[in-house]
Amino acid sequence: MTGPEPVVDVPEGYRVGVWEVREPLASGAFATVYAARRAHGHRARDGAVALPERAALKFLPTGTRTPRQLRYLEELARQEIELLSRLRSPRLIRLYEVLTVDDHRRPELDGVTVLVLEQAASSLEDLLARSPAPPEAQALLTQVCEGLHQLHEAGWVHGDLKAANILLMEDGSARLADFNTAAEMQGTHAYTHAFVTPDYTAPELLWPEVDERGTRIRPTADTWAFGVLAHLVLTGTHPLPGTTPQARSEAAIRYARGTEELRLSPELPDDWRDIIADCLGRTHEERVAHDSRALLRRVEQASGGGAARRPRRRARFARRHPVLTALAAAVLVSTAGLAGAVYAYVSDDDGAPVYRALDPASAFPTGPDGAVVYGYHRCPSDSVCFFSEHNGNGEMCSWKDADSDWLSGESTCAWARDHPVRSAFNNIADARELHDVEFFRGPDFSPTGKDRRRMAQRTGCNAVNSMGNLAGTYAPRSHRLVDSCSSRTVLWTILSVLS
Structure with a gap:
């Protein structure tokens, strides 16, 4: 595994329930994911739940932090478990079981929560890195939109829709994953933690509404993210200018204020151009008419029924590469500032900035x-x-x-x-x-x-x-x-x- 150090370091061969931990797959701010296989000799069924031969184990350090940290991590785990337990939708990654490590000999693991998830072959982010604007782009986007509709219809907001959080299965079909920041609707809003990914963040979330229940978020934030994703998948480019996430975020701010226009790629088919332009409405109010039901209908028409056509299976690639479930903690987008004069209120030997x-x-x-x-x-x-x-x-x-x-x-x-x-x-x-x-x-x-x-x-x-x-x-x-x-x-x- 490349990238950040594991949040939870689990040795290869370690046993959790009927699972034997294999290689690490990905690590982010709140969890580490490992490949796993069902230990030899254990039956394929555990009660009424069929357990596969292989799975992805998501370790959340709910037993290895301070009480304040534990409350936060337990809330993240509770949200994801609740969503995946209640929603058995075909476009969402499947949860098989939830385990808690009970191992006093390893205090660094004792009390850790483990989500046993469906194992994928790759991620959309990996596919785009190998093949920008892949030929199966429209079919994949239709499946992503299906998953988004399934979430919204059930009363949930994903909150961090992006290419890294869309997993590709062995047959090439897409699943939505990583629901740490997902939130259930409470009236017109949901409330979530203020962690987002800059390139996919709706402009109104750059200055979010926050109260005692958390950061307010609406389904239209997912609509914006889908518009960004669709442009990226279909053209290999972002819909707003800039060579860095910060620059593109600043362009999104200017666009939201009406001082900059969208510069959609000329390579977009006309139907998709209209869809993406509507998804990227400047305000929540402009996007609210394009809910997931209407969006899915338009996406299916634009892709010619692409949801029914699975992308071509890439078995050879799947054998070479394990799943990469991206769990990077996204944080609020940078909004920049320009420096002025420095105040001379510091001595030569103190520790004050x-x-x-x-x-x-x-x-x-x-x-x-x-x-x-x-x-x-x-x-x-x-x-x-x-x-x-x-x-x-x-x-x-x-x-x-x-x-x-x-x-x-x-x-x-x-x-x-x-x-x-x-x-x-x-x-x-x-x-x-x-x-x-x-x-x-x-x-x-x-x-x-x-x-x-x-x-x-x-x-x-x-x-x-x-x-x-x-x-x-x-x-x-x-x-x-x-x-x-x-x-x-x-x-x-x-x-x-x-x-």
């Missing part, structure tokens, strides 16, 4: 009145939040307590692995005894390397209720709560940016 101001006339993004858009309001109450872009914009990681390693655990801050922190907000409750936050370059509240300017050898310390943009390159790896940031080691500028 330097705040920088933004020029409102040139900063991006701005609202309809030209004012700078601030995203600090996304930070949950009684939490500390760090952002990938200025003014609380971009991707966000938040915690209510200390975290000794941002790159593992419940609130894994994946983007901080290779992207600096550009703004911060200490929203910890004043009533707490420990309400200031100091953060460090290394895990376990330690420095990495030696910085002669910082006697405290910490990246910074954020006083309660303070927020602002950071100058320089800050790559924290851990943080802890303290009673006070002393005046010798920190002089914070509290920016009055929220009205």
Whole structure:
């Protein structure tokens, strides 16, 4: 397996229930997936559920984190289990059983939740990497749309529809997978965790509506994602300009504001051009008329009944390559900001970051009145939040307590692995005894390397209720709560940016 280190490291040959773990297939922010085979001598049936010879085991670390982290991971697992247990739809990946590891000899595995899933041969992402705009594109998109309709009709929103989360079976047919961020509708909205994939994110989710139940999301967010996916599958290109996800996201923002138009590929068939243009309506209101039922009918017509025609089986490829179930935690899309003058409120030997101001006339993004858009309001109450872009914009990681390693655990801050922190907000409750936050370059509240300017050898310390943009390159790896940031080691500028 290439990519990130496994969230749950399981040795080959390890037994879970009747399953013997084989090679790792994929790993993301919240889980690791392994190939598995049914152990020799075990019957093919377990009660009323037929168990296949091979399966994919999705390990979620629900027994190996702090209580706060466990609650979060257990909620992610509960959502996926509930959806797959209730919906036995042919276009959704199948769940065979749910197991819990009971092994006190291995504390790193004890209590871990294991989802035993249908094993696929590949993913749509892998197919597109080998063959952009494959000949079976229209048939695959019809099957994806079928799965989306099955979800929406049952009252669920996928929340992270993308090529990596569409698995291809041995016969070449498509299944929707990875329902960590799926959410059940509650009236006109569903509520989910704020983790999305930039290239597939509807514009309204760049500044999501958040309340005590989570981030509001509607089925039209999946409609937008399907439009992006369809353009990518049919042409090998994205429907919005840009060479990076961030650039394409910024183009989506401009498009949503009416300052940029879609640039759909001339290679699109006319029917598909109309479908994609409707899926990519600028607002939720423009997309709401194109629900999954109407969308599926149009997609079937455009593909000439493609759902009935399975893509050609690629048995030779299937034997060479295992399933790659992409579980990468997506986080909120970066919305960028432009730097202005640096405030000179830092001594030569302390551990405080330097705040920088933004020029409102040139900063991006701005609202309809030209004012700078601030995203600090996304930070949950009684939490500390760090952002990938200025003014609380971009991707966000938040915690209510200390975290000794941002790159593992419940609130894994994946983007901080290779992207600096550009703004911060200490929203910890004043009533707490420990309400200031100091953060460090290394895990376990330690420095990495030696910085002669910082006697405290910490990246910074954020006083309660303070927020602002950071100058320089800050790559924290851990943080802890303290009673006070002393005046010798920190002089914070509290920016009055929220009205």
